[in-house]
Amino acid sequence: MHEMAICESIRAILEEEAARQGFARVDRVCLEIGRLAGVEVEALKFGFDVVMRGSLAESARLDILKTEARAWCVPCGRSVAIAQRYDPCPVCGSHQLQVTGGEEMRIKELEVS
Template identity: 40%
Template sequence: MHEVSIAQSLMDVVFETAKNNGAKKVNKVFVKIGRLQAVESSPLMFAFDALKDGTIAEEGELIIDNVPLTGKCIDCGHENTFEQIFMQCPKCGSHAVKILTGEELQITEIEVD
C-alpha cells in the first residue's frame, strides 16, 4: 500500500510550502494522479486524513483529479483513452502509441489562510 508514503510525501510538500508562505492553515490540497500511478483514491484520502491530525492541515481537504490514460498513435495520429498500458490504436491497430496523459502525480494547488 504505497498510498501512505505518497500521502506523507504530499504532506511534506504542503507543510514546507505553507511554512515558506507564512500560512497558518491549510484548507485544500489539489492533486492530479494519473492512471498509470496505480494510486487508489480512498486509501490515499484515508492516509492523508490520518496524517493531518494535529497539524495546520487538520481541517484541510484533499481534492483528487484522476487523470485518464490517453495516447496518440505515432503511425496514424489518432488520439484515444486507454484502460491499460498495453495500448493498441483502435483506428489502425498499431502498438506505436505515445502516452499523453496518465503518468501525473503532482500537487497542482494548495489553498491556505
C-alpha cells in the same frame, strides 16, 4: 501501501510551502492524478486523513481530479485517449503506442488561511 508514503510527501510539501509563503492552515488540497499513476484513490484518501493528523492540514478536505491517459500512436500518428497501458489504438488497432500523459500526480490547488 505506497499511498501512505505519497501522503507523507504531500505533508512535507505543505509544511515547506507554509514556511515559505507564511500560511498557518490548509483548508483544501486538490490533487491531479493521472489514470496510469498507479495510485489507489480510496487508500490515498484514508492515508491522507491519517498522515495529516496533528499537522497544519489536519482538517483539510482532499479533492482528487483524475486525468485521462493519453498516448501517441506510431503507425497512425495520432494522439489518442487510452483506458490503460497496453490497450490498442482506438483508431487503427495498433499496439505501438507511446504514453504521453496520465502518469503524473501533482498538487493542483491549495486553499489556505
